[in-house]
Amino acid sequence: MTEVQVRATTFEVRAPATGEVIARYPEHNAAEVADAVAMARTAAPAWAVLSFAERGRLLDRWRGEIARGADTLAEVINAEVGKPVSDARLEIVMALQHLAWAAKNAGSVLGRRRMPSDLMTINQAATLEYSPLGVVGVIGPWNYPVFTPLSSLSFALAAGNAVVFKPSEYSPGVGEWLVRAFERAVLEHPVLHLVTGSGATGAALCESGVDKIGFTGSTATGKKVMAACARSLTPVLMECGGKDALIVDADADLHAAADAAVWGALSNAGQTCLGVERVYVHELVYDQFLDRVLAAAKDVRAGAKIGPITMPSQVAVIRAHIQDALDRGGRAVLGGLDAIDGQFVQPTILVDVPEDALAVTEETFGPTMTIAKVDDMDQAVELVNASRYHLGVTIFARGRGDEIARRIRAGGVAINAFVAYATVPTLPLGGVGDxxxxxxxxxxxxxxxxxxxxxxxxxxxxxxxxxxxARTEFTDRVVRVLTTLLHGRKR
Known part of the structure; x- marks a missing residue:
């Protein structure tokens, strides 16, 4: 067990598989959060006045520090959230790709550029630039404790801000590792600060006077964050829950679709906001697809290829969703209630589940998925869009993928690959609705x-x-003529 700091108020971090205490971390209070924000505020101006190229070089040093320590960082991820080490390494690599892009491209995206004037303002030279906000607070999640918060940390820093980072109370060691790596790489600019603790620490960060909060977590917690930030008119970036779907058309590559469905639903033990929780399959290929999914999923075992459920309370949610689906006439063709053993949940695939069941309408956040048969793609689109969550969707179709994608309400759509949009550095990632x-x-x-x-x-x-x-009548007459010429002509 690691003793991080001796202080009156600490919290325990436990290994999700065993419940063993592996570390204790400070429960930072409002005064300590305010101190961290004040230190960031002091350091921010010197960071902001650096050129984009200078900041990029410093961020590249941080990237190198993370890359060289990736094996150690992966072990910390495994210890705190239970994710297999190989999956943790994959998460780190994906995060580094986005950090590299931000460091290289911040100048071209945010730097000053000339903007055109029109006939009425031809005497004005116009420019547009994007200036840093100042100090950004980032509240990170535990399920992807590197990839997700680094998306905010690295982009906020590349834009010229200082940052105060509060990692999840389930993965504070990962957050501390990232901040210490930055301090080693960029010692001369103390612009990344760490605070640790539970929801009270996050609430204190919301009310600390930061210039923006970047939040990732559940929709319910996101609403609390927004309410806290509203009191000081602090703007927020909200990355909340999902109930993502996968659509399979009649002409799809069924092998690829089944493989994507199994990985999308079961990787990270289903604890992925972009994870596949619902599948809608054209009736012509439903049976073949289901057979392929079952064949691909039968060897995925919790405790081997996937880890435990990290949050103890989430097991009850998973059990309730499975029970509700079964009570409503659904069938478990793999797993079921017997698949739950302590913090380990074996893969569970449900069919014949009504669309108003909890397993279809609410985020399960476990290694489960529902598979439903649809008459055609019109019905599939209707059912996908009926959700209040609109984060991402995956479509497998050879002929109509683009057409289906245009009709989907979601922040991202991937055709013939699982969530590829999240891996392309030039594309935005985020949701709509809840x-x-x-x-x-x-x-x-x-x-x-x-x-x-x-x-x-x-x-x-x-x-x-x-x-x-001093405007003259002549000027007014010219303005009336110009108004007609520019805007009053019939089309």
Whole structure:
């Protein structure tokens, strides 16, 4: 067991598989959070005035530090959240790709650029640039404790902000590792600070006077974060829950679709906001698809290829969803209630589940999925869009993938591959509806942590002096003529 710090108020971190206490961390109170924000605020100006290239070089040093320590970091992830080490390494690699993109491209996305003027403002030279907000608070999740928070940390830093990071109370060691790696790499700029604790610490960060909060977590907790931030008019980026679906058309590659469904539903023990929880399959290929899914899933075992359920309370949610589905006439063709043993839940596949069952309408966050037969893709689209969660959707179709994707209400759609949009550095990631708002990744992710600054410089006096009490009747007549010419013509 690691004793991180001796203090009056601490909390325990337990191994999810065994319940063994593996570390204790400080439960930072409001005063300590305020101190961290104040230190970040002091360091922010020197970081903000660096050029994009200078910040990029420093962030590349951090990236190198993480890459060289990836094996150690993967072990910390495994210890705290139970994720297999190989999956933890994969998460780290994906996170580093986005960090590299942000460091390289922040200048081209956010830097000053000339903007065109129109006929009425031809005497003005116009520019647009994106300026850092100042200090950003990031509240991270435990299920992807590197990939998800680093999407906010790295983009906020690349944009010129200082950051105060509160990792999940289930994975504070991962958060501490990332911050210490930054301190080793960028010793001269103390712009990334760590606070640890439970929801009270997160609430204190919301009320600490930071210039924005980047939050990732459940929709219910997100609403509490928004309420706390609303009191000080602190803007928020909300990455919330999902109930993502996978659609299989009649002409799909069934082998690839089944493989994607199994990985999407079961990897990380189903504890993925972008995970596949619902599958809608064209009736012509339903039986074949189901057979392939069962064949692919039968060898995926909790305790081997997937880990335990990290949050103890989530097991009761998973059990309730399975029970409700069975009570409503659904069938477990793999797993079921007997698949739950302590914190380990074996893969469970449910069929014939009504669309108003909890397993279809609410986020399960476990290694389960429902598979439903549909008459056609019109019905599939209707059922997918009926959810209040609109984070991501995966479609397998050879001929109509693009057409189906355009009709889907979601922040991201992947055709013939599982959540590929989350891995492409130039694309934004985020949801709609109860899945949240705002974006990480890509140009939108950089702009998320800035404000646009518009600047004009008058190059010469306008022949039409409009904004003055000395405006003449001649000018008014010219304006009326121009109004008709520019806007009043019939189309």
């Amino acid at each position: 899945s949240g708002f705002g974006r990480v990744h890509g140009p939108d992710g950089l702009r998320e942590f800035t404000y646009p600054k518009a600047v004009t410089r008058q190059r010469f006096l306008s022949p039409l002096a409009l904004t003055t009490f």
